[in-house]
Structures are given as C-alpha cells and as structure tokens.
Amino acid sequence: MKRILIAECAQEIASFNPVLSQLESFRLATPAELFSEHRPHRTEIAGALHHFDSRDDIELVAGFGARMITSGGPTSASAWKFISESFLDSIRAAQKVSKLDGLYFCLHGAMGAENQLDPEGYLLEETRKIVGEQVPIIASFDLHGVITDLVLKNCDLITLYHTYPHTDLYETGERSAKLLLKIMDGEAKPVTVRARIPALVRGDELKTKTGIFGQRVAEAVALENSAEGLSCGIFIGNPFTDLPELSSNVIISTNDDEKLAVETATKIASEFWRDRAKLQAFLTSVPDAVAQAIAAKNGTTILVDAADATSSGACGDSNVVLAELIKQGYSGTVLVPLTDPAAVAAAFKVGVGNTVTTHVGGALDPRYTPIEVTGKVQMLSDGEFNNEVEGEPWRAGNCAVLKVKNITLVLMSKPVNLHNRSLFFAHGLFPEKFDLVIVKSPHCQDHMYKSWATTYINVDAPGSTSANLPTLGHTICRRPIFPLDLDMEYVPEITVYRR
Ligand SMILES: [Zn+2]
Numbered sequence: 001m002k003r004i005l006i007a008e009c010a011q012e013i014a015s016f017n018p019v020l021s022q023l024e025s026f027r028l029a030t031p032a033e034l035f036s037e038h039r040p041h042r043t044e045i046a047g048a049l050h051h052f053d054s055r056d057d058i059e060l061v062a063g064f065g066a067r068m069i070t071s072g073g074p075t076s077a078s079a080w081k082f083i084s085e086s087f088l089d090s091i092r093a094a095q096k097v098s099k100l101d102g103l104y105f106c107l108h109g110a111m112g113a114e115n116q117l118d119p120e121g122y123l124l125e126e127t128r129k130i131v132g133e134q135v136p137i138i139a140s141f142d143l144h145g146v147i148t149d150l151v152l153k154n155c156d157l158i159t160l161y162h163t164y165p166h167t168d169l170y171e172t173g174e175r176s177a178k179l180l181l182k183i184m185d186g187e188a189k190p191v192t193v194r195a196r197i198p199a200l201v202r203g204d205e206l207k208t209k210t211g212i213f214g215q216r217v218a219e220a221v222a223l224e225n226s227a228e229g230l231s232c233g234i235f236i237g238n239p240f241t242d243l244p245e246l247s248s249n250v251i252i253s254t255n256d257d258e259k260l261a262v263e264t265a266t267k268i269a270s271e272f273w274r275d276r277a278k279l280q281a282f283l284t285s286v287p288d289a290v291a292q293a294i295a296a297k298n299g300t301t302i303l304v305d306a307a308d309a310t311s312s313g314a315c316g317d318s319n320v321v322l323a324e325l326i327k328q329g330y331s332g333t334v335l336v337p338l339t340d341p342a343a344v345a346a347a348f349k350v351g352v353g354n355t356v357t358t359h360v361g362g363a364l365d366p367r368y369t370p371i372e373v374t375g376k377v378q379m380l381s382d383g384e385f386n387n388e389v390e391g392e393p394w395r396a397g398n399c400a401v402l403k404v405k406n407i408t409l410v411l412m413s414k415p416v417n418l419h420n421r422s423l424f425f426a427h428g429l430f431p432e433k434f435d436l437v438i439v440k441s442p443h444c445q446d447h448m449y450k451s452w453a454t455t456y457i458n459v460d461a462p463g464s465t466s467a468n469l470p471t472l473g474h475t476i477c478r479r480p481i482f483p484l485d486l487d488m489e490y491v492p493e494i495t496v497y498r499r
Helices: 031-038 044-052 077-097 119-131 149-154 169-184 212-224 258-274 286-295 320-327 341-350 422-426
Strands: 002-010 026-029 058-068 102-107 137-141 157-160 190-197 229-235 248-255 301-304 334-339 355-360 371-381 384-386 393-395 399-404 407-412 436-439 455-460 493-498
Touching: 002 031, 002 044, 002 077, 002 119, 002 169, 026 031, 026 077, 031 044, 031 058, 031 077, 044 058, 044 102, 044 169, 058 077, 077 119, 102 119, 102 169, 119 137, 119 149, 137 169, 149 493, 157 169, 157 190, 157 229, 157 248, 169 229, 190 229, 190 258, 212 229, 212 248, 212 258, 229 258, 248 258, 258 493, 286 301, 286 320, 286 455, 320 334, 320 371, 320 407, 320 436, 334 422, 341 355, 341 371, 341 399, 341 407, 355 399, 371 407, 384 422, 407 422
Parallel strands: 002 058, 002 102, 102 137, 137 157, 301 436, 301 455, 334 407, 334 436
Antiparallel strands: 026 058, 190 248, 190 493, 229 248, 355 371, 371 399, 384 393, 399 407
C-alpha cells in the first residue's frame, strides 16, 4: 500500500483590511475530522478523495486542515503559529507512523500573515524537510493565488482552478489526485514553466465563460488536456494581497517537454499582457450609480460594491452606497448586507417586532463613517447556514434583519461570503423581490443576479478590495506593475522548474 497524506491550508487575505484574521476566521479540522468535513461537499479535498477511492493500493492519511470561512485582513501571528505548527506536526506524526509516498495539499495561494509573507511557500519548504526531496508533492490553488518561487521549487506539480467565478473546486481536487498518482506510478515527469506577467487585473473580462481571460485559460487547458500536458492555467493573483511576488503568472506543466511548456507559457503571457487594459474594471461613481438607479423604472437594479467584497477580504461594513441612496432619496425597496456586530447586538436587545435606533456601517473599517438609523427588527438568527453552491456551513454570527423604511438591512456579526445569495436566502429574503440590491462581490454566477437584473452597475466606492487598484496603496509588491505603474515595458520573464 502506498501512503498518501492530504492536508489543507486555504485562505485569501486583503492586506488593506485593517482587521487581522484570527483563528475564528477558519474552519479547522484535526486529522481525525478532515475527511468527514469534506466528503459531503464539492470541495477540492472531496474531489481528491473521490478519485483516490477508486484505487485499492492507496492508504489515505489525513493531515491538519485550515480552510477560511471567509476572507479577511492579514492572518495574525498567533493564528499563523497555530495553523502552521498544526499543519506541519500532522505531517511529522504521519511520517513517524510509516513513510509517506505522496502528498496532496489543498492551498489557496493568497494567504499572508503578519509575520510571514509566503505562508504556502513556507509550509512546502518545511514539508520537504520532513518528507525529503524524493516524495512527490502536489498542491492545488485558487487562480487568485499569489504563486511564489518557493512554492514552485518545492512542488512536483501544482494545479489551479480554471473557472471564475469558481465552479471547479471539486474537479481541481480530482485532477490533483490523478496527477499525483501519475507521478507516483512513474507515468509523468513534470517540467513546469512560469511566465510572470507584471499586471494586476479585475473586471468583467475575467469571467471565464464570457471574457478575454477565459480565452487565455482555454488555451492553457487545451494543452493540459493534450497528451503532452499535465497541469496548465493562469494565476491572476489577488490584487488586494500585497505580497512581494504579487503578479499574474501563466503556469504550464508538461510531461518532460520543456520546449512546448516555454513556448505555450510565453505565448499566453504575451497575449495576456496585450489585453491588460481591457482586463480592468470599469466603474461608475457612487452618486452617478444611485442617480441611474433612481432613473431605472422597472425590475431590479444591482449595485455591485466590490470594494467591500467579503470573499475578497473586506470587512463587509461599508455603508457608502447606502448613505448615498438615503441622501438622494431613493424610494424603491432596497436590500443591503452589512457587517455590524454592535447593531446586531442592539437589535437582539430590543427583540423581534420592536424598534431600534442604532448606528450602522464603519464598525470595523475606519474608512467608513457610521450612520444612524431607526428601524423595526424583523428577524434574528444565529447566522449559521449552508452555502448555496458547495453546501458547506457558513457562520455569520448572530444576524438581524432590520427594516428601515424602504431599506432592508441584513446585519451580520461577522463577515461572511457574499459571492452568492446564501445570507439572503437564510433570512427569507429573495433579491428579485427588491427594486435594488447592493451586492458585495465583484462577480457572482450570472443566474444569481446578472442574468435577470434590469440595471447592473459596478460602483466605484472606497474599500479595501476596490477594483480601482491605484487607490489601495500597495507598498510591498514588486514594481513596476500595471496598472499601478503605466509607463512600463513588458519583458518576458520565464522560469523553469524541474524536480
Ligand atoms: Zn478566487
């Protein structure tokens, strides 16, 4: 029997969110819990387990798991200490029982701790010290990962999502398992080429089904699916994760065909660079967006406030669009998600059916100014519900639905992902029943909002995950990088990795 260990450390941060992520931002799993945590859901590890289960010559060994419940500010030093030590201890413990023959790590790539700017690279480097240089290691990533030299040096192969919005977590896990077995069975000799692209990108063209980025990903996937290909894709990094190696990267791994890998990576990277100006978000000022919403007659208007996207790492406590709606006297029905633990507590204090006066917004991120509202408490909940796509549990802490005249506020105690409608559904709220919904996510799957909304506007509000990237204030990432720097020349930068 060959022993394969699976472990997880998946988080994405926004460096410009002032609130550090603590352990409570993660769903932690001991080795005894890891597999049962994942099996019922459409996660990477569930996909990997499904494939490994098809073989009877494999003994699966669970390691430690830390998976973000939602994104947030940089991971605190104490949380990172606990997670990194637990992760590495679980590998030491497994190796001590009997030598490991292969490892699969489910990572994200856009993690950053107060005291560690390459967490994934560190975990991989330390793992090598435990298992040695010969044991195959494969790791899967989100395409928003900030891929580093240390990661690529220590992995035999990496895999990444091919979809945005992400719908292939499970499939990425399955592919990882297949590829690890292929290496272990002696059928693959990976060579990986990284083509760095000094560009940060946002906007609608990133949607892989319809956008330019999808065309580039399709080129990579075509090679991945060919006889020569092993794993190919494009990292766009997370522009809000200000780390030394933040950039976009084409990653091409072939079965020992370095020339093909270099040619393909170079071609895709230069096409990506050519299109960099199109791969940006086109935003409307907050006053103009609200004016357009007032002018819109029928159906639902969606105001996308991606600057406060919790799934990208923001706090979810921006009230900027809300304040403008009030200022301009928007009279239609409005649905707004907002993180505000004090407002939730005030609602709990008076109870359902009663009126409360409280401040909302700016509870966590000082760039926002709290505004006072008086409304009726319609519903209180413990904020525990399942994500409508992958089905895994999400926890928003105590929540309150507060009706302030025409505005329905869904107040959370803790930021929870808002890239689908789970929070709304959990509170009996259906976006299509409102005249206007503030959506705090750059992109959701189209059927959730875009395909039926009559007006859909990407708003240029301030926030730690603003697509107006030059407003964020990067200080760590390597420069020059587009669009923070405009006057620059593209010099192809190719690195070859082989173990
Ligand atoms: Zn992502």
